[in-house]
Amino acid sequence: MTEKCPANIYGRRLREARNSYGLSQEKLGIAARLDQSVAGSRVSRYETGKHEVKLGLQKLFAKALALPLKYFYIEDDEEARLIAEASRSDKPVKLKEAIERKLKGK
Amino acid sequence: MTEKCPANIYGRRLREARNSYGLSQEKLGIAARLDQSVAGSRVSRYETGKHEVKLGLQKLFAKALALPLKYFYIEDDEEARLIAEASRSDKPVKLKEAIERKLKGK
DNA sequence: ACACTAAGAAACTCTTAGCTG
DNA sequence: CAGCTAAGAGTTTCTTAGTGT
Numbered sequence: 001m002t003e004k005c006p007a008n009i010y011g012r013r014l015r016e017a018r019n020s021y022g023l024s025q026e027k028l029g030i031a032a033r034l035d036q037s038v039a040g041s042r043v044s045r046y047e048t049g050k051h052e053v054k055l056g057l058q059k060l061f062a063k064a065l066a067l068p069l070k071y072f073y074i075e076d077d078e079e080a081r082l083i084a085e086a087s088r089s090d091k092p093v094k095l096k097e098a099i100e101r102k103l104k105g106k
Numbered sequence: 107m108t109e110k111c112p113a114n115i116y117g118r119r120l121r122e123a124r125n126s127y128g129l130s131q132e133k134l135g136i137a138a139r140l141d142q143s144v145a146g147s148r149v150s151r152y153e154t155g156k157h158e159v160k161l162g163l164q165k166l167f168a169k170a171l172a173l174p175l176k177y178f179y180i181e182d183d184e185e186a187r188l189i190a191e192a193s194r195s196d197k198p199v200k201l202k203e204a205i206e207r208k209l210k211g212k
Numbered sequence: 213a214c215a216c217t218a219a220g221a222a223a224c225t226c227t228t229a230g231c232t233g
Numbered sequence: 234c235a236g237c238t239a240a241g242a243g244t245t246t247c248t249t250a251g252t253g254t
Contacts, residue, residue, distance in 0.1 A: 002215060002254060008161055009175065024214060038248060044216050051246055054224095055114055055158060069115065070176040108233060108236060130235060144227060150237055157225055160245095 007049030010058075013072040013080060015047040017065045020084070023099065031064040031099045032057065064099065113155030116164075119178040119186060121153045123171045126190070133206070137170040138163065 006012040018028045025047070029039025034057075045051045053061070062069050067087050074080040112118040124134045131153070135145025151157045159167070168175050173193050180186040 004216070010161065025216090026214080035248095040214080041216075041249090042247075044214095045246085048216080050217085052161060054246095055116065069179040069181060073174075073176040073179050075175060110237070131237095132235080141227095146236075147228090147238080148226075150235095151225085154237080156238085160225095 004048045006047055009075055010053060010072045011047045011049040013074070014043075014053075014061060016080075017067055017071070017084065018043075018047075021065070021099065027099070027103060028061070028064065030103055032060040110154045112153055115181055116159060116178050117153040117155045119180070120149075120159075120167060122186075123173055123177070123190065124149075124153075127171070129206075134167070134170065138166040 003015070006015055018025070021028075023031070024040070025043035026036070026040035029043045030036055032039075034042055042051075046053050058069060058072065062071070067084060071080060071083050071087070074083060109121070112121055124131070127134075129137070130146070131149035132142070132146035135149045136142055138145075140148055148157075152159050164175060164178065168177070173190060177186060177189050177193070180189060
């Protein structure tokens with residue numbers, strides 16, 4: 001464990017969203033089509049703000065987490081929470097389970 | 107002139123916002139604290155999607171244009187327009203003029 | 213299992229200078 | 234003037250391998 005504090009807004013929201021699904025960094029990375037061998041270390045650096053995320057990968061994270069791109073740049077916590085709820089209420093199925101089902105399917 | 111088509115959402119919104127103020131690429135770059143010698147060519151590549159913008163500079167663009175960070179990642183045109191209006195209606199002074207005043211002050 | 217990191221390899225962006233309408 | 238781009242210089246990220254909890 002021992003999570004380090006995110007240093008920018010994107011990393012903060014990414015970690016928030018991942019934790020809300022109870023996913024590990026590696027599993028989130030795999031859900032976003034990163035190779036398993038690098039998924040954990042890359043997500044770690046994105047969350048802590050060591051590296052920035054290219055737009056193509058931002059889209060994959062957004063899709064995997066069922067959130068709009070803009071979510072990761074919303075600075076107000078309350079607004080972010082509302083958007084997250086609204087985005088997910090569209091989907092009746094629990095997404096954590098959907099993601100983990102996909103991962104096992106491979 | 108001869109504007110090339112933006113290849114991603116960030117570039118599209120950046121150009122939109124810049125045009126709404128009637129600023130040139132060079133002037134926008136200078137307003138975001140880029141050196142005059144590079145301002146035009148860099149903004150050009152950000153808008154056309156050749157290069158991606160680091161978060162630190164995204165914040166400077168957002169501030170110069172009086173828009174929230176998330177604006178540049180809103181995919182729906184109608185929503186983007188609404189946010190732009192709302193963000194600017196806070197400010198009674200016309201921002202194009204404010205920006206150009208700053209530029210001349212140097 | 214989970215989160216994180218150093219170091220060299222690989223990929224990207226920046227500056228300069230110059231082109232087109 | 235306004236927008237765009239090639240190429241080498243400069244900077245960042247990626248992969249690998251490994252640390253510590």
